[in-house]
Amino acid sequence: MMDPRSDRDKSPELGSVPVIRTELSRQDFLGAVKARFGIGRMSYKVSPGLYGAGRPGPSSPVLVSANYKLSFDSLRRELGNLDAWILVLDTKGINVWCAAGKGTFGTEELVRRIEETRLNRVVSHRGLIVPQLGAPGVAAHEVTKHTHFKVVYGPVRAADIKKFLDAGMKATPEMRRVRFTLKDRFVLTALELTNPFKYLVLITAVLWVLSLLGLHLLSWKGLYPYLGAILIGGFIVPVLLPWIPGRAFAWKGWLLGIIWAAFVNISQGLLPLTAASWERPAAHFFLLPAISAFLAMGFTGSSTYTSLSGVLKEMRYAMPVILGSASVGIVFLAITLFRGL
């Protein structure tokens, strides 16, 4: 567990409350890159409790955050020379939005932290700024009932926190909206691709060992159509999301997948189909769109606008098609590979 209190010896302390810096170090940056790529992400935490930024006093605002270090860092780096308190909840190292969905960033934990840190003696006011994305877990009126602190929901993005405070704790409608920009999707796809590529490396290794044993299954021509399908479902569809016609993610993946299959078959001279070698192009037509549809469907979890009901409905239609199409494709691929022996 990371402890930002290691900054303690360099900053003056306020009573027993540790003071943190508002600029990120090189170590924080490297840690962020690692966590983004899933290295040690589940243990990238800070200790829950009360922290001070700048030289906070009894009238300084109290900002609530999660104990995922990336959440905590994205808040503190926006504070600059602002004097504020940060109340870190124990969300088991999960970000605010996901933890709120689970309820670990929730009413109960917030009430407990307020009491444990004796916040009512630290500040003279009775206001708490909770990130808006914490709202699925926090019932503002319940918090007030139990602690007499009034919850004001801050902006969605920590980057707007100063503007929010300057405006007298008022958020513009724009600050309240979750976005899902090209840049957001670009960053998220890096994460989405990490997993399929792990498997791909494994499969390639197995094929390579087999080819050493005399089974020549590994060829660039045989492999790149599948690499392309993974890239389409895991990267191209997410990035181009709003511009691909249709609404269901799996459909968008299937559409680009079938276009890719046609392109592959034409460029490999496999069209029109011939009685002698129809299995390979058929395998492409059935397998490639199934792969890209499946991976594109997985991106629903990274998106910021799909509902449980929506994804359930999408899966009810998409899963049988994907499984059926993939099964047929695998049979054709197997025939192709056995013919090749």
Added chain:
Amino acid sequence: MKEHRHLKNVATLAYDPDKCSGCGMCVEVCPHAVFFVEDKKAQIRDRDVCMECGACAKNCPSAAISVRPGVGCAWAILLSEIKGRGAPSCD
């Protein structure tokens, strides 16, 4: 920028205007601006952009809103199907 849209007519969002006190908490917490307040009552602008996060229902002091909250994540749904227990979550 264009508003992202997933499937139509699926959200479980239900709202009873008779119970609404017009406090505006739903407007404050909704990340997709589903609600607005007019004539001291919350109104639904567009229920098809609801992602069922549950923030509005949780923060409505007069219990005028209900929604089945959950994660709109295909992996989570698949995993919960395979494990055969519990609601889909990000675990």
